[in-house]
Amino acid sequence: MTPERIEEIKQMVADDDVTPFGPEYIIELLAALEEAQQQAELAYAAYEGLQGFCVSRGEYDSLLNKHSVLARAHREVQQTIARQQKVIDWYESGGSMGELLEEGEVQP
Incomplete structure (x- = not known):
């Protein structure tokens, strides 16, 4: 998910109550999603780095x-x-x- 899309969702949640959950909950979910994406990118970088050592x-x-x-x-x-x-x-x-x-x- 791009940073622009995250900001778009944050703005949509702040402007309108489109979900049964509160805006704080949606923002926490977005933060968790962003953290998970960073961890996945780090894991993939480690995987690529180890490719040279595999046989x-x-x-x-x-x-x-x-x-x-x-x-x-x-x-x-x-x-x-x-x-x-x-x-x-x-x-x-x-x-x-x-x-x-x-x-x-x-x-x-």
């Missing part, structure tokens, strides 16, 4: 799959690094490769 279900599934693959690869790399660090630490402490092979710490 479809297919995009979400694809991104989740990529994340899962990368997380699995990261865990495997971390395990490999840990095993290699164990071998390095063993050599630095004076151990030999034969001892590591016997204990099953490294693959031949």
Whole structure:
């Protein structure tokens, strides 16, 4: 409802008793309507602002799959690094490769 239409209704109510309700009641209704319109406009602006952050279900599934693959690869790399660090630490402490092979710490 435009501001002009609101003013027109206010004037009509003030000039003439066209309703069984008093003019104050009509003015309160118009104020409530105007407030509701402002809230709706604000909600729509927020909705439009969030559109850039939304993805479809297919995009979400694809991104989740990529994340899962990368997380699995990261865990495997971390395990490999840990095993290699164990071998390095063993050599630095004076151990030999034969001892590591016997204990099953490294693959031949």
